[in-house]
Every structure is written in structure tokens, then in C-alpha cells.
Amino acid sequence: MKKTILLIEDNEQNSYLTTFLLETHGFNVVAAPDGSIGIDTAKKLIPDLILLDIQLPMMDGYAVAKALREVDSLKPIPIIAVTSYAMVGDREKCLAAGCTGYIEKPINPETFVAEISTYLRS
Template sequence: MNRTVLLIEDNAQNRYLVTFLLERSGYRVITAVDGPEGIRKALELLPDLILLDIQLPAMDGYAVARALRAIPALQQTPIVAVTSYAMVGDREKSLGAGCNGYIEKPINPDTFVAEIGRFDPGPATDRGAT
């Protein structure tokens, strides 16, 4: 069975690249373009993993992470910030808002799936070959 990843990302090119990389590796990817949509989809789908941009319209990623963590059914779901916010303290701010991990943009297509795999609680056999 495919693992489900919710990608909350407003940039179409970033959504395309991440979706391509993950689907090629056997993940099922659902996307949302802003925080409120991401929260709604997370509640509906209860994904295995959430990838969260920090710079989003309507609601920043920090607020989204805090909102997701306030939902009992999502408290154990790994959330990984995937963001261009790479200044001193940004990683800590993401982790403090409830993210389990932090990956800087631009992502490296050669290592991205392995990087997020560290946060995926499912067995590696659930993922297809790369």
C-alpha cells in the first residue's frame, strides 16, 4: 500500500518537483496550496507524513504546524518543514511550532526522498524503488 504524503506548498513548480520525486518512489501525494486547505485535507485524509512550506498565503507554516498539532488525530503525524527560510533560528522556530524536521530549499532531487524517509514512520518496503 502506498504511503500518503500531504504536501502544503503554494509554488506550482515546487509542488510538481516534490510530487514527481515522491510518486516515482511509491508515495501517494495529495497537495494543498495554502494553510487552511492543508489543515482541511489533513483532517480528511490523516496522511502518513506532512510536508509543509513555511511561507504560505493566508496563514504561515508556523501557524499551520501549530494548528495541526492541536488536532488529536494528527499529533503523532510527522511534519517536515520544507522551506527557503534558512536564516539562523529558522530551523528552531519550525521545530518549536511542531515540525519534526526541516529541509532547506532548493531541495536536492538526488537526496530528497531519502531525507524525508527519515521521518516516514512506515516500513521501507511500502515505498517503491527509486
């Protein structure tokens, strides 16, 4: 059965590339353009994994991660921050907000799917 990944990303180019890579490798991808839509979608969908941009309009990814972690049915779901924030302490800030993992942008198309796959339960 295909694993479903929720992609919360406001940049169309990033969303297109990520979706293309994941769908090419057999994943089902559902995209949300901002945090509030992402939270609502996650509650309805209960995806296998959530990819979360940190630089989102209106509600940043840290707030989204915290809100997702407050929903009982989403607590076991891995949340991976995919962000251009790459300064000292940014990874720790993402993890403290409730993210399971952290991948820097720009993503490496050759290794991205393998990185994501490590967070998925079989």
C-alpha cells in the same frame, strides 16, 4: 501499501517537482495550495507525513503547524518544514511551531526522498 504524503505548498513548480520525485518512488501525494486547505485535508486524510512550506499566503507555515498539532488524530504525524528560510534560528523556529524536521529549499532531488523516508514509520 503506499504511504500517503500531504504536501502543503503554494508554489506550482515546487509542488510539481516534489510530487514528481515522491510519486516516482512509490508514494501517494495529495497537494494543498494553502494552509487552511492543508489543515482540512489533513483532518480528512490522516496522511503518513506532511510536507509544509513555511511561506504560505494568508496563514504562514508556523500557524499551520501549530493548528495541525492541536488535532489529536494528527499529533503523531511527522510534519517536515520544507522552506527557503535558512537563517540562524529558522530551524529552531520551525521545530518550536510543531514541525518534526526541517529541509532547506531548494531541495536536492538526489537526496530528498531519502531524507523524507527517514521520518516515515515502517
